[in-house]
Amino acid sequence: MNQLDQQVARRLTRFYVMALTVIAVLLLSGLLFIRHTISTHYDDSRVVNVAGRQRMLSQRLTKLALLRIEGLETADSVSFDSLLHSWSRSHIQLRNGTLRMEKVYTVRKSGRLDSMFTHIEPVFQSIYKGFTRIDNPQTTLTKKKDALRIILRDEFSFLQQMNDIVFQFDTESFGRVKQLERIEWILTIATLLTLLIEGLFIFRPVVNHTKNVIRRLARSEKALQLANNHMEITNRELEATNQNLAASNHKLVDTQRELLHTTEEKYQLQLAEDTVRSAALLEGQEEERRRFARELHDGIGQMLTGLKLHAEKLKSMSFADEKQRLRFAELCDLIADTIQTTRQVSYNLMPSTLSDFGLGPTLHLLADQTSRSTGIKVIFTGPREAKRLSPAMEIGLYRIAQEALHNAVKYANAQTLTINLQQNAYKLLLSIEDDGKGFVMNPSPTNEKPLSVVNGLDNMRTRTRLLNGELTITSKLKKGTKVRVSVSLSDSSQ
Numbered sequence: 496m497n498q499l500d501q502q503v504a505r506r507l508t509r510f511y512v513m514a515l516t517v518i519a520v521l522l523l524s525g526l527l528f529i530r531h532t533i534s535t536h537y538d539d540s541r542v543v544n545v546a547g548r549q550r551m552l553s554q555r556l557t558k559l560a561l562l563r564i565e566g567l568e569t570a571d572s573v574s575f576d577s578l579l580h581s582w583s584r585s586h587i588q589l590r591n592g593t594l595r596m597e598k599v600y601t602v603r604k605s606g607r608l609d610s611m612f613t614h615i616e617p618v619f620q621s622i623y624k625g626f627t628r629i630d631n632p633q634t635t636l637t638k639k640k641d642a643l644r645i646i647l648r649d650e651f652s653f654l655q656q657m658n659d660i661v662f663q664f665d666t667e668s669f670g671r672v673k674q675l676e677r678i679e680w681i682l683t684i685a686t687l688l689t690l691l692i693e694g695l696f697i698f699r700p701v702v703n704h705t706k707n708v709i710r711r712l713a714r715s716e717k718a719l720q721l722a723n724n725h726m727e728i729t730n731r732e733l734e735a736t737n738q739n740l741a742a743s744n745h746k747l748v749d750t751q752r753e754l755l756h757t758t759e760e761k762y763q764l765q766l767a768e769d770t771v772r773s774a775a776l777l778e779g780q781e782e783e784r785r786r787f788a789r790e791l792h793d794g795i796g797q798m799l800t801g802l803k804l805h806a807e808k809l810k811s812m813s814f815a816d817e818k819q820r821l822r823f824a825e826l827c828d829l830i831a832d833t834i835q836t837t838r839q840v841s842y843n844l845m846p847s848t849l850s851d852f853g854l855g856p857t858l859h860l861l862a863d864q865t866s867r868s869t870g871i872k873v874i875f876t877g878p879r880e881a882k883r884l885s886p887a888m889e890i891g892l893y894r895i896a897q898e899a900l901h902n903a904v905k906y907a908n909a910q911t912l913t914i915n916l917q918q919n920a921y922k923l924l925l926s927i928e929d930d931g932k933g934f935v936m937n938p939s940p941t942n943e944k945p946l947s948v949v950n951g952l953d954n955m956r957t958r959t960r961l962l963n964g965e966l967t968i969t970s971k972l973k974k975g976t977k978v979r980v981s982v983s984l985s986d987s988s989q
Contacts, residue, residue, distance in 0.1 A: 514693040521686045538600045539668035546661045552582040560629045615656040799834045854889045855879040877916030891958045899927035899978040907931025921985045928977040933970040
């Protein structure tokens with residue numbers, strides 16, 4: 496039965512699509528031809544109007560030129576210069592094929608019209624130059640009268656040729672309308688013939704085929720009734736089976752709920768364990784940095800300082816030659832640079848200003864040091880004497896800022912970096928922004944993922960999570976990157 500339905504549907508669909516497509520193509524073709532011709536006819540009417548106006552404008556300019564030379568008054572208040580400009584511009588646009596007025600009109604020209612415009616061009620230029628001399632206030636009266644004589648000599652020829660151009664425009668426009676009528680008749684006859692052919696070769700065979708299908712459906716109806724009786728018996732048996740399955744499904748759903756609850760509890764325990772492990776690992780890292788910084792400062796730093804004092808005492812001794820003295824001076828400079836580098840490494844591991852003065856001054860000092868060491872402009876804005884936070888929160892926020900600055904200096908190719916710190920009694924906002932090349936953001940890890948202590952962005956996310964804060968990283972290619980950390984202070988111990 497399904498094959499029969501599909502066969503009938505395919506055949507009917509194919510025939511109707513063919514028939515309707517042909518009719519639609521003919522109708523759309525007729526509409527497009529008519530619309531195109533009407534739109535061009537509008538343009539043709541406008542072109543004929545402007546071409547006819549050129550004759551009036553030339554006569555009006557001639558009258559004004561004659562009155563100006565004779566010194567007579569006129570009621571015509573239009574400026575001679577603007578009228579001349581309008582007449583010249585319209586002529587050039589008609590000749591070039593594009594008329595620009597309230598909109599752009601296409602000037603449809605035949606070869607005959609191009610030839611007529613070529614023939615009238617010398618007469619137009621002669622009249623235009625005469626009008627130009629008359630309009631020029633520096634031209635003498637004698638020259639103006641000579642120009643007027645030339646205008647009066649050529650005006651009749653210009654008007655005659657312009658009349659011929661206007662009539663030629665009108666004739667060609669009328670020819671296009673007649674062409675449209677012929678095309679419309681052809682499309683109408685083609686549509687009627689198509690309908691006749693479709694009735695004979697498409698719709699009539701479809702009707703016969705439909706009759707045969709209905710006969711076959713009537714024969715299969717009895718077989719379908721017998722099948723329905725068997726289906727009723729089978730359905731009753733299935734209803735009894737479904738009742739048993741429903742009871743089993745309730746038990747299965749309860750078991751699945753218990754399993755999901757147990758899995759959720761296990762996941763939460765694992766998440767808490769990972770959080771504690773990450774916190775302990777970061778705390779261990781900070782403690783090791785603190786110990787290593789103290790040993791660098793108190794151990795190696797003190798020894799280098801002693802070495803520098805001994806070297807300073809030896810400076811007063813006399814040397815055998817100048818080379819030895821220069822080498823000893825270089826050695827003293829190397830010792831001083833080593834002491835400075837050791838102090839810088841010790842400070843980077845654990846800045847002493849963080850425990851002595853707090854987060855604001857330390858971030859300000861970090862901005863100055865980064866600017867001096869990299870040559871990149873680093874700006875800090877924010878309070879320098881804000882309320883102190885807990886040591887864990889201060890070191891966590893400092894590490895986030897340190898990591899963000901390191902990434903910006905290393906990868907962003909930025910010209911300016913900005914560190915902004917805002918703090919009140921309830922909330923703290925820390926942002927690090929650069930104007931570098933940016934990057935395409937990968938999907939941020941959700942809060943349900945276990946914590947992991949890795950380098951880069953994941954390290955900043957982990958530290959923010961341990962502070963019960965929110966980290967937002969926004970970046971666009973060639974528009975820089977912004978790292979923003981928001982921490983609530985109402986629930987934090989400060």
